[in-house]
Structures are given as structure tokens and as C-alpha cells.
Amino acid sequence: MSFAGGKNENIKTEMMTSSPYEWLKYCVDLLENFNVLEPSMEKSQRVKKIDFTLNEKCESDDKILKLCEDVIKNSVLTNHPHFHNQLYGGTDPYGLVGGFITEALNTNQVTFEIAPVFTLIESELYRKLSSLIGIINGDGIFSPGGSLNNMYAMVLARYKLNPDIKKKGVYCMNKLVAFTSEDSHYSIMKGVNWIGIGIDNVIKIKTDDFGKMIPDHLEKMIIKTKEEGRVPFFVNVTAGTTVLGAFDPIEIINDICSKYNLWMHVDACWGGSLLFSKKYSKVLKGLNKADSVSWNPHKMLGAPLQCSIFLTKHKEILHECNSASATYLFQQDKFYDVSYDTGDKSVQCGRKVDCFKLWLMWKARGDTGFEKLVDQAMECSRYFKDKITNRPGFQLVLPEFECTNVCFWYIPVRLRNMEQTDEWWNELEKVAPKIKEQLTYAGSLMIGYQPLNHKNFKNFFRMVITCHPIRTYQHMDYVIEQIELWGEKI
Amino acid sequence: MSFAGGKNENIKTEMMTSSPYEWLKYCVDLLENFNVLEPSMEKSQRVKKIDFTLNEKCESDDKILKLCEDVIKNSVLTNHPHFHNQLYGGTDPYGLVGGFITEALNTNQVTFEIAPVFTLIESELYRKLSSLIGIINGDGIFSPGGSLNNMYAMVLARYKLNPDIKKKGVYCMNKLVAFTSEDSHYSIMKGVNWIGIGIDNVIKIKTDDFGKMIPDHLEKMIIKTKEEGRVPFFVNVTAGTTVLGAFDPIEIINDICSKYNLWMHVDACWGGSLLFSKKYSKVLKGLNKADSVSWNPHKMLGAPLQCSIFLTKHKEILHECNSASATYLFQQDKFYDVSYDTGDKSVQCGRKVDCFKLWLMWKARGDTGFEKLVDQAMECSRYFKDKITNRPGFQLVLPEFECTNVCFWYIPVRLRNMEQTDEWWNELEKVAPKIKEQLTYAGSLMIGYQPLNHKNFKNFFRMVITCHPIRTYQHMDYVIEQIELWGEKI
Numbered sequence: 009m010s011f012a013g014g015k016n017e018n019i020k021t022e023m024m025t026s027s028p029y030e031w032l033k034y035c036v037d038l039l040e041n042f043n044v045l046e047p048s049m050e051k052s053q054r055v056k057k058i059d060f061t062l063n064e065k066c067e068s069d070d071k072i073l074k075l076c077e078d079v080i081k082n083s084v085l086t087n088h089p090h091f092h093n094q095l096y097g098g099t100d101p102y103g104l105v106g107g108f109i110t111e112a113l114n115t116n117q118v119t120f121e122i123a124p125v126f127t128l129i130e131s132e133l134y135r136k137l138s139s140l141i142g143i144i145n146g147d148g149i150f151s152p153g154g155s156l157n158n159m160y161a162m163v164l165a166r167y168k169l170n171p172d173i174k175k176k177g178v179y180c181m182n183k184l185v186a187f188t189s190e191d192s193h194y195s196i197m198k199g200v201n202w203i204g205i206g207i208d209n210v211i212k213i214k215t216d217d218f219g220k221m222i223p224d225h226l227e228k229m230i231i232k233t234k235e236e237g238r239v240p241f242f243v244n245v246t247a248g249t250t251v252l253g254a255f256d257p258i259e260i261i262n263d264i265c266s267k268y269n270l271w272m273h274v275d276a277c278w279g280g281s282l283l284f285s286k287k288y289s290k291v292l293k294g295l296n297k298a299d300s301v302s303w304n305p306h307k308m309l310g311a312p313l314q315c316s317i318f319l320t321k322h323k324e325i326l327h328e329c330n331s332a333s334a335t336y337l338f339q340q341d342k343f344y345d346v347s348y349d350t351g352d353k354s355v356q357c358g359r360k361v362d363c364f365k366l367w368l369m370w371k372a373r374g375d376t377g378f379e380k381l382v383d384q385a386m387e388c389s390r391y392f393k394d395k396i397t398n399r400p401g402f403q404l405v406l407p408e409f410e411c412t413n414v415c416f417w418y419i420p421v422r423l424r425n426m427e428q429t430d431e432w433w434n435e436l437e438k439v440a441p442k443i444k445e446q447l448t449y450a451g452s453l454m455i456g457y458q459p460l461n462h463k464n465f466k467n468f469f470r471m472v473i474t475c476h477p478i479r480t481y482q483h484m485d486y487v488i489e490q491i492e493l494w495g496e497k498i
Numbered sequence: 499m500s501f502a503g504g505k506n507e508n509i510k511t512e513m514m515t516s517s518p519y520e521w522l523k524y525c526v527d528l529l530e531n532f533n534v535l536e537p538s539m540e541k542s543q544r545v546k547k548i549d550f551t552l553n554e555k556c557e558s559d560d561k562i563l564k565l566c567e568d569v570i571k572n573s574v575l576t577n578h579p580h581f582h583n584q585l586y587g588g589t590d591p592y593g594l595v596g597g598f599i600t601e602a603l604n605t606n607q608v609t610f611e612i613a614p615v616f617t618l619i620e621s622e623l624y625r626k627l628s629s630l631i632g633i634i635n636g637d638g639i640f641s642p643g644g645s646l647n648n649m650y651a652m653v654l655a656r657y658k659l660n661p662d663i664k665k666k667g668v669y670c671m672n673k674l675v676a677f678t679s680e681d682s683h684y685s686i687m688k689g690v691n692w693i694g695i696g697i698d699n700v701i702k703i704k705t706d707d708f709g710k711m712i713p714d715h716l717e718k719m720i721i722k723t724k725e726e727g728r729v730p731f732f733v734n735v736t737a738g739t740t741v742l743g744a745f746d747p748i749e750i751i752n753d754i755c756s757k758y759n760l761w762m763h764v765d766a767c768w769g770g771s772l773l774f775s776k777k778y779s780k781v782l783k784g785l786n787k788a789d790s791v792s793w794n795p796h797k798m799l800g801a802p803l804q805c806s807i808f809l810t811k812h813k814e815i816l817h818e819c820n821s822a823s824a825t826y827l828f829q830q831d832k833f834y835d836v837s838y839d840t841g842d843k844s845v846q847c848g849r850k851v852d853c854f855k856l857w858l859m860w861k862a863r864g865d866t867g868f869e870k871l872v873d874q875a876m877e878c879s880r881y882f883k884d885k886i887t888n889r890p891g892f893q894l895v896l897p898e899f900e901c902t903n904v905c906f907w908y909i910p911v912r913l914r915n916m917e918q919t920d921e922w923w924n925e926l927e928k929v930a931p932k933i934k935e936q937l938t939y940a941g942s943l944m945i946g947y948q949p950l951n952h953k954n955f956k957n958f959f960r961m962v963i964t965c966h967p968i969r970t971y972q973h974m975d976y977v978i979e980q981i982e983l984w985g986e987k988i
Contacts, residue, residue, distance in 0.1 A: 152642035177696025204694020206667025336948035458826035
């Protein structure tokens with residue numbers, strides 16, 4: 009297929025020779041027939057050979073199409089069953105269709121007049137999700153991701169404590185202090201820098217052996233902070249930590265938050281998808297008591313990036329705290345019901361439509377379809393865990409865990425059955441990066457590794473299972489085979 | 499085309515019956531054959547009849563496909579030549595192809611290992627754009643939009659003034675004060691709430707008759723603020739205001755910023771695209787002196803939403819100010835050059851790939867193609883302006899302007915040739931909303947209106963011309979005809 013046509017001039021200002029949809033059909037054929045997990049090392053060299061330079065003059069349509077092909081072939085195929093590198097991965101095919109349509113309709117989630125259907129879809133999603141959690145009469149906003157959601161939570165929490173902050177800044181009261189566990193996501197630290205209270209005013213609460221926040225330590229630190237004359241205002245509870253997949257005890261922490269009148273935010277970006285599973289959702293008990301909840305359907309559930317929801321049980325606060333009432337968008341003399349214009353709740357102005365892909369997935373699968381998908385991912389993680397327990401060369405980081413993260417060390421034969429001294433650990437620390445390097449050269453498996461310094465854990469693998477593409481036990485066996493294969497060659 | 503297949507169970511967990519790409523091809527046919535600007539009033543009722551409810555059970559694939567059709571047919575077709583409602587509109591077809599491919603590859607602009615090609619593309623875009631502006635050795639970040647970019651600018655500005663703020667919060671110094679014009683974008687107000695300094699600590703600088711910031715007033719207010727013991731730290735200069743399309747005098751304001759050691763940020767989200775035009779870019783003179791610049795290719799240039807760039811001339815500051823060094827992403831013992839892992843510069847963690855669509859457009863068109871497109875949009879706005887000047891019933895809000903916004907009142911015959919008293923203006927104020935309502939009923943034209951209260955301007959139309967779809971003088975004539983047609987019927 010060639011798109012070379014009557015376009016020989018050096019400046020293209022018209023539409024392309026063919027319709028973009030013709031191009032698209034060509035590209036989807038490429039995408040459909042491309043099933044290599046990642047650019048192997050040889051390819052990685054090739055990546056840098058792509059002509060990235062932007063010039064004064066245009067390129068021919070044939071060259072552009074060739075570049076599309078190069079980009080596709082040299083990208084990581086996250087939609088591959090052996091991609092376990094991050095908390096996201098393949099996309100739900102219904103979500104992908106939704107994403108494509110969204111892209112083509114190119115509008116903005118700011119007023120009803122330019123996004124009539126999407127406004128109603130967004131509203132249905134807040135209703136449905138709130139009802140699943142047990143939040144009554146709350147409100148929500150789609151945002152570009154969990155980090156922004158955590159900032160939403162902190163900004164609303166301090167506004168609720170003292171609405172003057174919107175006008176006067178944080179200067180109008182004593183230093184605000186936020187609490188989060190040492191295993192929580194780093195976005196809390198980035199967020200407190202942005203919202204102006206500074207990272208010294210975050211207290212990191214200790215976690216137990218399983219990575220869960222220790223409520224006693226939280227209460228102690230709240231009391232201490234108050235004694236210092238600082239003002240506790242916010243507790244971030246993690247439901248599914250990034251590395252270990254741990255769930256903080258929501259109900260116990262909620263009691264403490266109630267006692268000291270603190271906003272309880274639950275960062276369920278990763279673990280929130282367990283909500284759909286009757287079997288595995290008990291770790292989310294108490295979620296209905298949260299002042300706010302953050303959940304990323306673009307993680308475990310496989311909505312295409314970006315798809316992230318912030319919910320709060322305080323109906324009017326998003327609007328009260330964030331509104332600026334721009335007259336060129338939120339005219340009050342419109343001829344339709346302007347309560348449909350929801351954009352002023354957001355800290356953004358233009359806001360990409362992120363709701364449609366999730367809605368389409370949900371329509372197509374129902375709660376029960378999501379449940380089956382989540383259960384399947386969880387079952388695979390259980391199978392994986394059982395299979396490496398007591399298997400020579402594998403050592404679990406945690407004996408028990410409640411999400412699909414399986415953390416483990418691989419110990420090559422030369423290091424087995426030895427005393428695990430400091431020197432031994434220093435040696436083992438080099439193993440995971442080295443195996444990862446080999447896997448990348450081979451292009452056969454993508455899996456993450458990291459240390460966890462506050463637990464004194466040296467580099468270990470974090471195997472993550474998401475809902476898409478749907479994984480089987482055979483995929484789990486493959487991971488073990490690959491780790492063993494390359495682990496013994498280094 | 500039907501996708502009904504062997505899928506009769508109530509729970510769908512597998513892939514859809516056909517490949518998502520088959521669906522996609524069906525949907526693009528729908529999209530290609532759909533050319534109605536907006537849901538007419540009758541349709542607007544129909545929107546609410548769509549079954550939005552999310553249920554426990556799944557829907558059949560046939561139903562899902564029908565819903566896709568309903569969503570497409572009831573959405574606003576921003577890619578229509580008569581869509582002039584916002585500062586964005588149709589998409590560049592090359593950008594659309596780029597957006598589709600991005601969606602399908604579903605990865606994250608956080609590390610080189612999961613986004614090798616896109617990392618290099620992002621870097622080339624910062625290089626190219628910096629070079630166009632005249633920024634040497636700077637740095638940049640793609641963000642979800644202009645509002646976030648303006649927050650980036652303020653957060654970096656205060657960090658540069660006092661890096662302790664990252665740790666200690668804004669508590670460690672006297673009240674910080676930001677300056678912006680009364681015609682600037684409302685995101686500055688939303689932003690200062692979030693970053694904790696409060697909207698009372700923004701000084702709105704007066705603008706002249708053309709909507710440009712008055713430098714003398716800025717300097718006066720800086721001096722006054724210092725005398726009050728507050729700390730000026732940031733000036734937001736607007737290059738292309740939202741409503742009037744005015745450009746603040748960058749070079750004069752830069753002199754003031756230099757004199758008082760203030761960070762000069764240029765919000766060129768809207769007007770930045772004029773950079774490509776030799777004929778119209780003089781309004782951006784001095785942009786190279788900015789500490790930071792924000793530009794939205796998803797506005798005039800027609801990159802699909804979202805596509806927004808923040809640039810700064812201070813090479814290391816994005817990383818220094820925002821980094822949190824998460825060990826599970828930014829391992830320093832990786833086998834490749836970790837300087838390619840750029841995600842820690844961002845306040846986000848997961849970050850949608852927004853660069854590829856712009857890069858593909860730029861490759862396909864070159865600087866010169868962009869120039870032609872921008873010039874064409876500008877020429878149309880000039881033609882429109884000339885045509886309504888002295889035309890009965892039309893009154894320009896500004897006699898001169900430098901962007902593609904054309905602001906005007908329409909005066910129906912019954913109100914012409916009368917003294918423009920307060921009562922007269924109160925009557926005229928109802929005209930624009932009423933015409934807009936009629937246009938919406940008819941589904942024939944989308945154009946925005948708003949008052950500008952600080953200028954004492956009652957409701958007027960803001961006609962906006964973007965690069966896509968490419969507009970001609972005939973399209974301009976059509977707008978005038980439509981306004982006259984409906985303006986006389988009310």
C-alpha cells in the first residue's frame with residue numbers, strides 16, 4: 009500500500025493524499041501483525057538510527073508512513089503477555105476502541121455544549137463508582153493521573169479545614185502536616201512541594217512486615233505534631249502499594265482520622281480494581297468512609313492511558329475549592345441547564361476526554377466481567393506465588409500479599425545454600441539488574457526490579473499481573489523459565 | 499456489518515468477537531461519513547435518551563457497536579469548518595494518525611525502557627522548539643495542559659528564588675506575590691490556590707484598550723508589594739489572551755522582571771503558534787528572554803487534545819525542583835544511560851505520550867507547512883475583520899488585534915442607529931445568547947460569546963479561527979450570513 013500521490017510540492021498544507029482513516033487502516037494492520045515484546049538490543053541501536061530531526065521542509069507521505077512503521081516496530085509492546093514491567097500493560101480492546109473514537113472526536117470535557125455525550129457519561133461513571141464503593145451523593149473528577157488526584161485530595165482537605173486558604177494561602181494558619189506511609193507512592197512528596205507545604209511537613213509513618221501502615225505509629229505522630237504546634241490535616245491511606253501491593257488498614261486508620269478530624273484520602277490507584285472481586289475485595293473494607301478516593305482504571309483494569317478518577321464524598325467541595333467562574337466558558341445566561349457544565353470543578357481548563365473508554369469497557373463487560381478479569385489476574389499471581397514457594401533459587405520477599413504484585417529474589421546456583429551475610433546480599437543485589445539486562449537483550453520478558461531501602465531489601469523482582477492481555481498459568485510458567493534460563497547464564 | 503458471533507454468555511472476559519481493529523475500521527467509516535456539526539436541538543433531546551447506565555451484566559457486542567454509533571452521532575464535530583467555539587477545533591490528520599498509534603501502543607513517558615522511541619521524540623521536540631524560540635540549552639516537559647504549565651512555572655520560579663521551599667514549604671519566607679494581567683487566563687488564579695500562596699497574593703495588572711498588560715502599572719505594583727513586605731517572584735506574560743487575543747509587550751516587561759529579579763513566564767498557549775509565521779510573529783519578540791514558556795499545539799495548530807509543552811531556559815531546574823528519585827522506576831544501576839529516563843522531571847508519575855502526534859505533524863509539514871497553515875488562519879481572520887468593518891449590524895470590539903480572535907457585537911435592525919445608552923446595552927446583552935441558541939437549534943454554526951466585565955463590555959461574539967480544518971474566505975462569509983440570518987429572527 010502506498011500513499012504516494014500528486015503531492016510533490018515541498019510545503020504540504022492540505023489534507024494528506026489519502027484520508028487519515030486510510031492511513032489508520034494501514035497502521036492498524038501493522039499494529040495487528042506486530043507481536044514482538046520489545047526492541048531487542050540490536051533494535052535498541054536501531055531506535056537511535058531513526059531520523060528524528062524536525063526540519064524546515066516537509067517529508068513525503070511515503071517517508072511519514074515509513075516513520076510510523078519504524079515507531080511501531082521499535083516501541084515496547086505493552087499489550088504483550090510477557091510485559092510485567094509496570095502497574096499498567098495491555099489495553100482492554102473495548103477501551104482501545106473507545107480511545108480511538110475519543111481521539112477522532114477531539115473535544116474537551118469542559119462544557120456540555122462541546123461534549124454533551126461525554127458529560128453525561130462522566131456523570132454516570134461517578135454515580136456507578138460511588139455506588140460500588142458506598143459513597144452517597146458525592147462528586148468526582150477525571151484527572152490526568154494518580155499524582156494529580158493525590159494533590160486534589162490534599163488541596164480539598166486543607167480547604168475543608170480552612171476555606172480562607174483559597175484566598176490567603178497557607179500563610180493564614182500554622183504549618184500543615186500530611187501523613188503517609190513509608191511504602192506509599194512518591195507522588196505525595198512531589199505534591200506537597202507543589203502545594204506549598206514542603207516535604208518536611210510530611211510525616212512518613214512506619215509500615216509493618218507486610219508493608220501496611222502501623223496505625224499506632226500514625227496516632228503517635230499526630231499527637232507529636234500537634235504538640236509541636238503544627239496542624240495535622242491529611243492522611244493518605246494506600247490501598248495497594250506500588251512495590252509490595254500492600255493495603256493499609258482503612259477502618260482502623262479511619263477511626264484515628266475521625267478522632268483527630270483529619271481528611272482520610274485512600275490512594276487506591278493500583279488496588280482499587282479489586283473492588284470488583286467478591287473474593288478479593290475485603291482489603292478495601294472501609295473505603296466508603298474515605299473523604300476521597302483515587303483509582304486508576306488505566307492500571308490493573310487495562311483502560312488505555314490516561315484514565316484516572318478522583319472521588320469525594322463531599323458533594324460541593326470540588327466546585328467550591330477550584331472554581332474560578334471564567335465568563336467565556338461558564339456563561340450563566342446559556343439556554344440550557346448550566347449545571348451540566350462541570351469543567352470549573354477541575355484545576356485544569358482544557359481537559360482530555362478520558363471517560364469514554366472506561367464507560368465502553370464497563371458497558372461491554374458489566375461489573376461481573378470486570379470481576380472475572382480481576383479474579384483471573386489474582387489467580388495467576390497466586391499460582392505464581394505457589395509455584396516459586398520452595399522452588400530452588402526463588403525467595404519470596406513477603407510470605408503473604410493481597411494484590412497481584414509478587415516480589416521475589418532470584419538466587420543463582422553459585423549463591424545458593426550460603427549464609428546470607430552482608431557480602432552475600434551485596435552480591436545478590438547485582439543479580440536482578442543483570443538478569444534484566446539479559447532479558448532485554450533477548451527481548452523475551454519485561455519485569456521490574458528495585459530495592460526497598462527502608463526495609464533494607466536489596467534489589468528484587470516485582471512481578472506484576474494486570475487484566476490485559478488475559479494471562480494464563482502458562483504465562484506464569486514462562487516467566488519462571490526465563491528467569492531461570494538467564495539467571496544461570498550470568 | 500455485524501459483530502454478532504458466538505458470544506451469548508452473560509460475562510465477557512475474552513477478547514471481543516472481532517479484533518478491536520475490525521471495530522475500529524467500522525467506526526472510522528462512521529466517523530468519515532459523519533459531517534453534522536453538532537447535535538441539533540432535536541438531537542440534544544436524543545442525547546439524553548442514550549442508555550448510559552452501567553450494570554452488573556454486560557451488553558452484547560451489537561449493542562456496544564450501536565452505542566459507539568450513538569456517541570459519534572450525538573457528539574459535536576469539532577473537525578467541522580463551522581466550529582469556531584473554542585481555541586481548539588479540528589485535528590491535523592497527521593496528528594490524528596499519531597494519536598491513534600499512541601493509543602494503540604499504550605505506554606508511558608516515564609523511562610526509556612518502556613518508551614524508547616517516544617523519549618527521543620520528546621527530546622527532539624524540546625530541541626527544535628527551543629531553537630525556534632532562541633532558548634539555548636534549556637529543558638522542557640509535556641504536560642496535560644496550559645493550566646498545569648502555568649503551575650510548573652510558578653513552582654519553578656519560587657524554587658529558583660529559594661530552593662528551601664521544596665523542603666520547608668512557603669512558610670520559610672514572606673508572602674510570595676505573582677503578577678498577571680486582568681485579561682490573562684483564569685488558570686493563574688486556580689494555580690495560586692493549589693500552590694498554596696492564595697489568590698489574594700496575585701496582583702492583576704491593568705491592560706490597555708487592546709487588552710495588553712500596562713508595564714507602568716506592573717512596575718508600580720511590584721514596588722508597592724515590596725513596600726508591604728511581600729515578595730514579588732513571578733510575572734505571567736500572556737502571548738495571545740483567551741478572549742481578545744492580545745499580546746503583552748514581552749520585551750518591556752522583561753526589562754522590569756530583570757530589574758526586580760522576577761521570573762518571567764510567557765503563557766503562549768494560544769498565541770505561540772504564530773512563531774511559525776514570518777509575517778505575524780513579531781508580537782512574540784523577546785520570547786527568547788523568558789524564563790519559561792507554555793505553548794499548546796492542541797490549540798491553533800490542531801494537534802489532537804492533549805498536547806501541551808512547557809519550556810524553560812534553566813537546564814536543571816525541572817529535575818532539581820520536581821525529582822523524588824523513586825527507586826522502582828529510576829534505578830541507577832540500569833545497564834543503559836539513565837539520563838534518558840526523564841520522568842522524574844515531571845510532577846506526574848504515569849504520563850501519557852503526547853509528543854508523537856505533534857512530531858508526526860511537524861515531520862509531515864515542516865516549519866514551512868506550519869507557517870502556511872498559521873498564515874491561512876490569520877488571513878481568514880483579517881478577511882473576516884475587513885468584511886464586518888462598517889457592515890451594518892456589526893461592531894468590532896477592538897479596531898486592531900494580532901491573533902485570529904475576532905470579537906464583535908451583532909446589532910439587530912431594531913437596535914441600530916440608536917444612542918448606546920445603558921438600557922440599550924442591557925438589551926444588546928441578550929442578543930448574542932439568543933443568536934447562539936438559534937444557531938444551536940439549527941446546528942449550523944458554533945461560535946462563542948462572553949462579556950468582559952473589567953472592560954465593561956457586554957456579551958459579544960468571539961470568532962476563533964484555527965488551522966484545521968483549513969478555512970477559506972467562503973467559510974468566513976458563511977459565518978456572517980448565519981449571524982445575520984438568525985440575528986434578524988430573534
